[in-house]
Amino acid sequence: MKYTDLNTPNRTIMTPGPVEVDPRVLRAMSTPILGQFDPAFTNIMNEVMEMLRTIFQTTNQWAFPVDGTSRSGIEAILCSVIEPGDKVLVPIFGRFGYLLTEICERYGADVHTIECSWGEVFDQQEIIAAIRDIQPKVLAVVHGETSTGCMQPIDKLGTICREEEVLFIVDAVATIGGVDIKVDEWKIDALIAGTQKCLSIPAGMAPVTYNERVEKVITQRKKVEKGISTETDRLEELDRSHSFVKSNYLDLSMLQDYWSPRRLNHHTEATSMLYALREGLRIILEEGLENRFHRHQLHEQALMAGIEAMGLKRYGNPAAKLPTVTCIEVPTGVNPETVREMLLDQFGIEIAKSFGPLEGKIWRIGTMGYSCRKENVLFTLAALEAVLIRHGAKVETGKAMQAALDIYHNSQLIVHAEVL
Amino acid sequence: MKYTDLNTPNRTIMTPGPVEVDPRVLRAMSTPILGQFDPAFTNIMNEVMEMLRTIFQTTNQWAFPVDGTSRSGIEAILCSVIEPGDKVLVPIFGRFGYLLTEICERYGADVHTIECSWGEVFDQQEIIAAIRDIQPKVLAVVHGETSTGCMQPIDKLGTICREEEVLFIVDAVATIGGVDIKVDEWKIDALIAGTQKCLSIPAGMAPVTYNERVEKVITQRKKVEKGISTETDRLEELDRSHSFVKSNYLDLSMLQDYWSPRRLNHHTEATSMLYALREGLRIILEEGLENRFHRHQLHEQALMAGIEAMGLKRYGNPAAKLPTVTCIEVPTGVNPETVREMLLDQFGIEIAKSFGPLEGKIWRIGTMGYSCRKENVLFTLAALEAVLIRHGAKVETGKAMQAALDIYHNSQLIVHAEVL
Structure with missing residues (x-):
């Protein structure tokens, strides 16, 4: 038989959809x-x-x-x-x-x-x-x-x-x-x-x-x-x-x-x-709508903190930001597509490019639904830092994950304080 | 939680679609x-x-x-x-x-x-x-x-x-x-x-x-x-x-x-x-197109033989018959819908009614794809006979499955002869 069993690679899907199920x-x-x-x-x-x-x-x-x-x-x-x-x-x-x-x-x-x-x-x-x-x-x-x-x-x-x-x-x-x-x-x-x-x-x-x-x-x-x-x-x-x-x-x-x-x-x-x-x-419904919205905000904040700590620039007016998608400007001199390819090939992580006038100018990272998890955010930050270093981009090293971990740590303190 | 796990009954689906997967x-x-x-x-x-x-x-x-x-x-x-x-x-x-x-x-x-x-x-x-x-x-x-x-x-x-x-x-x-x-x-x-x-x-x-x-x-x-x-x-x-x-x-x-x-x-x-x-x-592709068409014909023939041996009348010009759907005229005095309900409730078998001018006049039995199997055909004939008897319909008893089994038996003889 010419066609084998369906064999799909493992992926961490951090696009604005489709996301992990x-x-x-x-x-x-x-x-x-x-x-x-x-x-x-x-x-x-x-x-x-x-x-x-x-x-x-x-x-x-x-x-x-x-x-x-x-x-x-x-x-x-x-x-x-x-x-x-x-x-x-x-x-x-x-x-x-x-x-x-x-x-x-x-x-x-x-x-x-x-x-x-x-x-x-x-x-x-x-x-x-x-x-x-x-x-x-x-x-x-x-x-x-x-x-x-x-x-x-x-x-x-x-x-x-x-x-x-x-x-x-x-x-x-x-x-x-x-x-x-x-x-x-x-x-x-x-x-x-x-x-x-x-x-x-x-x-x-x-x-x-x-x-x-x-x-x-x-x-x-x-x-x-x-x-x-x-x-x-x-x-x-x-x-x-x-x-x-x-x-x-x-x-x-x-x-x-x-x-x-x-x-x-x-x-x-x-x-x-x-x-x-x-x-x-x-x-x-089991998670509850309020909890779910809160979870989406938390991971968005951790991702944004990491991105900024790395020295990358976010795209778009912060006041107008969509909480489930974070856009990043491609640093000057970096090939946006080889970054995405390396993320996929070496780390199994998928992030997205954009369309029309923004194609090649920004990357888009989704924090949506089941993909919107702590380990996904941390892994994506780690991988992006490594890939950008490999591409010779100027990034602050060792800071992104610390910033994200701080957000997670502080959110636990808040939850803890609320319980008390 | 108000909503339970998905619990679906077992069904033998003998409609013209959707069929078993x-x-x-x-x-x-x-x-x-x-x-x-x-x-x-x-x-x-x-x-x-x-x-x-x-x-x-x-x-x-x-x-x-x-x-x-x-x-x-x-x-x-x-x-x-x-x-x-x-x-x-x-x-x-x-x-x-x-x-x-x-x-x-x-x-x-x-x-x-x-x-x-x-x-x-x-x-x-x-x-x-x-x-x-x-x-x-x-x-x-x-x-x-x-x-x-x-x-x-x-x-x-x-x-x-x-x-x-x-x-x-x-x-x-x-x-x-x-x-x-x-x-x-x-x-x-x-x-x-x-x-x-x-x-x-x-x-x-x-x-x-x-x-x-x-x-x-x-x-x-x-x-x-x-x-x-x-x-x-x-x-x-x-x-x-x-x-x-x-x-x-x-x-x-x-x-x-x-x-x-x-x-x-x-x-x-x-x-x-x-x-x-x-x-x-x-x-x-594994089954092969020719084998698959042959299988559909075989089970259609077994089903038709059973239906006729039971004394039921098929609907439509036999020369124009769609091999994957067999239509049966509802016998006079029989409620077509209670027959279908009893098939579903007592046997877990689903057959179909028809539309527009044919609604209430015929039943439709599909022999399609994965549903098109010997045990499904035999079980459907057995159940239909029992349900029709229960409805007081005049049917020839004990003959439908024999007729279907004859078709299966003869087809094996043919396959055997072809191999020799």
Whole structure:
């Protein structure tokens, strides 16, 4: 036989995704599959919806995964809401803002953008002013922009969106499960998550949630396949004045019927990925959201302390930093790609480059989910120091790990003091 | 903790999908993940492409999975090829023919259909006549229609499509890996497979293949995201006279760039599902395509012999039968759903109902992939007989398994004779 057993090298994955997966999640995937309409399986589907509501901090009825990678969730929400000619406002502060505009344009939206320098984010008042000025149907915002390592504050945008009758859609792919996001309190109308980042589940599912404001739009565009529609479905369709959604696979009105008690057949739910999602969410609920966010902050601080002690410069405005991604400027004269290659080949550590204008200028280190662990942070600092020395870069030696260890030590003192 | 460990019941899954998964495939999924641009991972991507070419019996460069369930693959092919106003011909002989028309309509196609009674298929000459008459840009055909258990012969359609400059697209979701399909020899321009049927891999990926004729259309519509495009990409785009694809997630020109040596970032490949696909394809190649098709035929024959010996009536024209799905008419006076429930609750066996006009009229039993085994066929016949007796149905008792065992016995005699 030409093809051998799957033999994969051991890796410490410190990119902004995909990140390492908890062995419990990997194990859950090897559970034998069930039929999609088996009550034992639909019960798991319902459990996952319930768990997602907790993670999303929402009472929304609709919270389920789209069967595709993160951008399938983004496209599902956008294409189900946007009709040709609809005004959409997208504040852009990195690559994934462009992705939102690109998807909106494909579906015929009248896209308006505001842009700020990469490495910065907007003051929320700037976005609010743009909403008042442009009066869009939809405001679509990236929460955590992994391309620049920046996070846009969004807690004040929902209120103004309600006042102005704008639908507020948030791409939280890079933040969900690592950073606090309050869907209901922040009045987010629809939110898209990704599995392969802070949820630490393999790529391939995009959990989404949306409220009645979004559901209302979707229901007006509903379409049931001819092969399975009833007379009632067909009569209801005649009454609809809004255009149907271009995509069948990503039409939320169909996905919703499948995830509802009606269980109207659409796709065949990705069984093993749903097992993985369930186990990953269960781990998060066991850890507790607050503890989890605190853990992400702690390791971010240790990593940043180490980076700075080494004498490296962080990229981007510190006040705008995304807690789950740390960007580092490549020191002058150092080949960014041979550094990454040496980290991978000699240490089995993967860190990321960036995109577009930042390609070759910065490295990006993720501290996400199961990868966000003390030993990973310390090992990455140790390896980066050694590789940079090997590349002849000027680094402060022997200081990075000490700085990180100090952070860990002090955090234990704080915990200890709190207990007393 | 409110949520317990994942506890799933044991099931014998005899539906037309999702079907049981080989333990080797389940195990492969628990392999730790790799980064998507890790050379160890891109090497696996390339291996999977190579294996898919063998399964598809093609030398096409493009053979890769779309990260979504089967219909994501169908939509990826159709939406990447169809521009608004394009004429598409769809011969309909069941529910999934309607699905093709539904997707084509959403993307603005001028859809022409020919229909035959459910339970029948077309003479290929009828389709050829329709091609000549309608002169479509695309002919889209379902190969195995699981809703009716029928299979459309398609070996003569490719030649005429070349002559008439029609793109020939085949939905082989229900047949690939279970029935012989010669992509190159039959001049199929694009073909979509599904994982959860005869490939016996969990749902969540849709392997597709297409040739240069399709690639040419796709290339004319190519679009690179602004966040990652180069000056060359942008200049090339200006030259294109064709409309871009509506979907970003399912745009084959982008997927193709990601699966090509350029590895242009699109989605994050679904790592664990790709591991599953690789192992599932490896198992098929180890078994050998011919052996695998023969095994599917053998168990289908045993199942049919048992069904008939029991005195049950098969649904559909026997000459049009899909070898991987056997449909049975529900006997008069028997509640089809309580039969299915009792099979599931008492025996842990799942068989399927059908859709639309056939709902409540027939049961559908799949013999696909890893579920297509002797013990599964015998157990299903035994259980069905017992459940039907319990329902007061008139069945010939004690005969079904004897008839199936005869088929198995005779097949061994044949194999023995061939060896001698």
